[in-house]
Amino acid sequence: MTEKGLRLKHITAADMDDLLALEHLCFSRPWTAASFLAELLAETACHLGIEKNTEPAGENFFLTAYLFFRVIADEMQIMKIAVRPAHRGQGIASLLLGAGIQQARQAGAAASFLEVRSSNTAALAFYTGQGFRQIGIRKDYYPGSKSAEREDALLLMKNLKEGL
Numbered sequence: 236m237t238e239k240g241l242r243l244k245h246i247t248a249a250d251m252d253d254l255l256a257l258e259h260l261c262f263s264r265p266w267t268a269a270s271f272l273a274e275l276l277a278e279t280a281c282h283l284g285i286e287k288n289t290e291p292a293g294e295n296f297f298l299t300a301y302l303f304f305r306v307i308a309d310e311m312q313i314m315k316i317a318v319r320p321a322h323r324g325q326g327i328a329s330l331l332l333g334a335g336i337q338q339a340r341q342a343g344a345a346a347s348f349l350e351v352r353s354s355n356t357a358a359l360a361f362y363t364g365q366g367f368r369q370i371g372i373r374k375d376y377y378p379g380s381k382s383a384e385r386e387d388a389l390l391l392m393k394n395l396k397e398g399l
C-alpha cells in the first residue's frame with residue numbers, strides 16, 4: 236500500500252476530529268462523536284482507516300477513509316465505510332474492505348452482512364463488485380436522507396469462505 240502513498244491504520248478515539256470531519260463530508264445524516272465513541276469502545280468492534288500522504292514521498296499522512304465493522308460469532312457485520320470524496324474511484328474502499336475481510340476471517344467470520352440505503356447506487360455498485368448479493372429488504376428502515384419520507388434498507392451478504 237505504501238507505494239500508492241497510502242497506509243493502513245487502526246482507528247482510536249484520538250482520531251475523533253478527523254473521523255467527524257470525514258463523516259460530515261460523506262454522509263447527509265452523520266454519526267455524532269457519541270456514536271463513534273460507542274462503536275470504538277464496543278467489545279466486538281473493529282475499526283480500520285487508510286491514511287494518505289500529502290506528497291508522494293513525504294511523511295505527512297491524513298485520514299482519507301475508514302471502515303467500521305463488528306465480528307460477532309462467525310459473522311462480520313459492516314457498520315459503515317467511507318472514502319473522502321476527492322479520493323474516490325482510486326480503489327481505496329476496495330483496499331480497506333479487503334483488509335477488513337482478512338481481519339474478520341482471522342477472527343472466525345464465515346459471512347459478511349450489511350444494510351445499505353436503496354438509493355445509494357455508488358455503495359450498491361461497490362458492494363456488488365466486491366461479491367456481495369442482496370438477500371433481503373427492510374422496508375422504511377432509514378429516515379429519509381433529505382425528505383421526511385423513510386427509505387428501505389437492502390440487506391447484502393457475502394460468503395467469506397468462497398475463494399479461499
Ligand SMILES: CC(C)(COP(=O)(O)OP(=O)(O)OC[C@H]1O[C@@H](n2cnc3c(N)ncnc32)[C@H](O)[C@@H]1OP(=O)(O)O)[C@@H](O)C(=O)NCCC(=O)NCCS
Nearest residue numbers: 315316317318323324325326327328329357358360361364
Ligand atoms: C461507496 C464508497 C465507499 C466507494 O469508495 P471508492 O474508494 O470510490 O471505491 P473503489 O474505488 O474501491 O471502487 C471499486 C469499485 O466499486 C464500484 N464503484 C465505486 N463507486 C462507484 C460509483 N460512484 N458508481 C458506480 N460504481 C462505483 C466500481 O465498480 C469500482 O470499480 P472501478 O473503479 O474499477 O469501476 C464511496 O463512494 C463512499 O465513501 N461513499 C459515501 C459513503 C457511503 O455511502 N458508504 C457506504 C454505506 S455505509
